[in-house]
Amino acid sequence: MKRLLQNLKLSPPLYVALICITTVFAIPTAAQEPSSLHDRHFRDSGLHPPGQVGQGFLSRGGPIPGYFQPIEVRAPQGTQLAFVANGQFGPSLLAPTKAGMLIGAVYRMKITHIPDLEGVEVFPSIEVINRIYPPRGLEAKFAIPIHLSQREIEMAVQGFFVTRVIYLEDPTNPIPADESIVRQRTLDIRYTEDPLHVADKLGRPVAILRIGSRSPQLNAQTNRFMFSSPPIQIIATPVLPNNNTSASITPVGFTKATSVNVAPMNRTDARPVSFSFPR
């Protein structure tokens, strides 16, 4: 062995460097994925344990780590909810409430004062898996809405486990229906389907809501029920001023229309994209 090393004439640092280079080149080769997984954005399942999808998304890069994505939690009128802060549930807040949540972390909530379910408490969790990019200063206004419907809370109390993936709609193919403030548009899927993959096809998944009837088993050492109390920011909900004013939209060089000098509106039948107007 001695003669072998002497014949190779490799100094110890060079020998260590050779091992490191071999290791670095060997790892990407072993980490190659099958090509069948490339047609979807999320390899994880929406039914995986809380935190797995978001943690995996953090490795994608971009201004995601450390960003508090505002979330607006809406619930039936009169419902109170409390977020976990510093290892314990904070003060109860009247829904709707906005909070800034880290991407990849899981936040436990306590829902109380549920209408028609006095004395019942449910503890849903929210996992933010992606963020949105509103204009600077409008982050809180354009918070991701998460609705806790009365029906879902009742199902959770009855023993069901509801997993809801909130996604950003594709604006090029939106559903031509009004958005309801009280109820979020929801697509119910079959038991065998994956909500994350279905949402990934319809738009861009941003958050996962999980509601069950599990009673808290507080353990100060592991703090698992609280998901290690990730940092959170509670954002107050002020009354937004009505910014739909028609002032100052007239371009330079033009005057705003003042007189109505047109014929009455005439609604015609449905037409395809290529059409000929009636004369």
Place this chain on the structure above:
Amino acid sequence: MRTKHHILHLKCASLATLICCFTACSLPQQQLRPPATIQISDNSPAVPLSTVPTTTHANSPIQQISYQQPPAASNAATAVKTGPIARIPLSAETGGPTSNIHPGAPYPANWSPPQISQPWPQDEYVYQGGDSRQQVNVAPDRSIHNLDEEDTIVHYHTRDGKIAIQPTNQIPIYAPRFSSVRHIGGASQYLYRDHASAVDNPLKIAAAQENLGSEQVLQRIQAGRNISNRRTGLYRDESKARDVEYRTASLEGSQRQRPENGTLLNTRVRIQNSQEARLSKQNATAITATDEETVKVYVKDFMPYKVTGQNQMRSTFHYEIAEGKSRLEIKKTSSNLNALPGDELEFMIAFKNVGDQPVSNVTIVDHLSRRLVYIEDTQSCDVAGQFFVNDTVRESLILRWEITEPLAVGESGSITFRCHVR
């Protein structure tokens, strides 16, 4: 013995390096960061601006968390139980923190991935105006083709009878809308995913294997003598081929026939082969034109390519194409560049004849996005015209204004209407 220890140390160092490389490459980047800590100090009703980490880097631990309590007095007692929590000032307009404090880690304004232009991401915007996808065409019967959703155009007739199309500018409106997919199942078991926040206990070597030196060593013996390599005395003679390829010229003449008619080709003008066919055609046309069958129709600046018939010229039409250009400028603006579902937006389309000729049959067509619904009886136009609303099969609306009077040079008009954001 010293060599054995040297080899042992070398092996230990290699093994430790190998383990470190695997550990560093297999752990995600976030897991190597120190865990975030919450410091909610007592007796601190307000946090000075200087203490808030406005320039928090992604890799640095979060030093302090701002926690805004609800303004309700009933919650004050509960807050006392959990301890006073720091507050941050909030903006009255946006609901978020003021300009000095960002709700999260700072990110560059208008950030977008490299080599991707703004606005980004596009799935958070609703666009209005322009001619983005298929190019809009207007047939002579004024039927419109390829009018996509979100397109806004104006088409008009110029003095020479042509139909001109001019799209408006494109307005990006930040209006994200969310929906959800729900899965209902039974909670049969509870899963929890643990992930390491840091690794501070590297593996130790459990046992060291002693490598003894070999008892037998094969000695390399030098060659006692060298075998000389002699060069060959014979060389292969590479002779060139004696036979030469015999190319026989074609006995027949060229198949290319020059045109028989015309005198130009009989001169000594050197004409390339590629030009002969064209010259032959033009020559034949010229001969035909100088025949008895003279030209019956003469169009200025156009050569006749086919002359038929034997009738004499009966009438002459003289067309005068007007000089100058017809140009219509059109702009579209919105009352707000961001909207939530349920908001109302007011759009304004302003147009002006900036050419040096009047234009007629001015028609403004606006294909609204499916996220926008026209509010009835909210449109107004300051020039005389007719307004129509057309439905489409995709439940989007097409607004159309037909200006009845021609638009003189320098004349302008404007249209306003309001929409409801779905």
